[in-house]
Amino acid sequence: MTGERPGASEGGERRAGGPAPEAVPGPSGDWDGLAVTGGRGDGPGVLWLHGYTMSSEIWPPLWEHLPGYRHLAVDLPWHGRSRPLRAREDRAALADLLAGHALRAGVRHVVALSFGTVVALEMALRHPDAFDSWTLAAPSYAGGPQEPAVERHYLDLTLLHRRTGSPELTTALWMSCRPIFGGVAVRPAARSALAAVIGGHAWDELDGTGMRPLLEPRQPVTRLCAVPVPLLVLVGDGEIPAHHACARTIAAAAPGGVLRVLPGTGHLALLEEPRAALEVVAAHLDRASSHRSQDTGQAGRCP
Template identity: 45%
Template sequence: MPEGPNLHLHRHGDGPAVLWLHGYTMDSTTWQPLWERLPGWTHIGVDLPGHGRSAPLTPGLTLPALAGQLAELAKETGARRAVALSFGSMSALQLAVQEPSLLDRLVLAAPTLAGTPNEDSARVRYQQLAMLYRMTGPGEPLADLWMQSPPDIFTGTERHPALRAALRSVVARHTWAELGNRAMDALTAHHHTADDLRRITARTLVLLGDEDMPAFTRNAELLRDTVPDCRLETLRETGHLPLLERPEECAPLIAAHLA
């Protein structure tokens, strides 16, 4: 399986290729419950820079540059479909805007648009994480702080103790190096405009938890109203991580959309 210079790939299954982009502080191992419910595809999980087994996030890496790396992966693997969650959806959106001819189908859960207002509680928590990182370095205390509410990123996992424990193990492995070198600054400096979103030609499905934070509800509605071919599905009693919280409900929706 080809890999970019900085990106580790996790492959599962056989069939047409689908790229999967995970959320912040996670990695491709989180997709396994969904992949097992979606036979007939080659699922290609991309560990984003600074996550999982990929190379560290380099200061100065921009969102268009990262989308360029993903475009090369799409070409090399033949993937014309992508599924992305939260932070990963920002990169998937940029790929669909920047290289519209590469993707036929796009699934975005808890969509993140570059340059749009985030939850104030998320900004405060990130500042707290940076302070704790300077005092203690990486490890379980940062994972526990990150998974506290507010912000309500992991609140929905409280209904699913096994999932929450598994995610804590993944988050506890995160290096948090971006807190020390501010490598996220250039990556998040981009801005997605309405004109950008109108460039997307992929048929798009947006999945939203009915208990997600207001910023992501606004993003989902903006995509529904702006992307030329976009449908929004809302899952009941679901928080910010619908693909992980409700794999049994999301899998049929994704399967029908990717087909």
């Protein structure tokens, strides 16, 4: 999805920037009310952040293409088994929370899809040298370019939900958005798997201001110049134009930014052609490991 979403906030005070906070270990599978799924595997940890209306359930089928890593996925607020946003909890607070828990869990790499890239970017902007690599697929950023047709679809979603209160009707309308789901629509297995996940979304974020605290204010993408590690930006060749524009901006801003275009795919390239997409991601993680072994300890620098 694009970075702009209707959306409400319910807890947490804003945290200042700086080092990731020390995370206090919580119950297994829970990061301060955010549900975490852990896959099998050894090696460096990889944190996966899903797109809007999705959950960590989309990721395990992809993990078989990345052996040699220990995979973790979190359900973002309002999604899956996680709590909603708390009162006064904003994008900065969420980024700090995730960074702190991820580091304590041994995560070295972050992979994000669509709306999840807004959260990942905030983590990178606030903690630029905390992780060894970033992968942003179908990226967006708060305040960045938006596709008018998709924006109208979001408005229709909100109106339908508030008028009918029917999760089934709202889900059907959402998945009819061709700019987002056109690529999975022509891949029956991928569409069926994704529909099963989105079909469980409650749509509660549409009842108030929802996810708006995660989408405002604008993200200063030019500050990615401070990120010293490899950053992969991955899009399909049939990607939404606004996301293509976001991808170019992000890749150009980061010293280690690389833009890769996956042929024959659309907005959800990671889910449409996971084998081909994960080959690109695997090569990126290998490069990141090499980068780390040659690291001189110099952080990224901005003009």
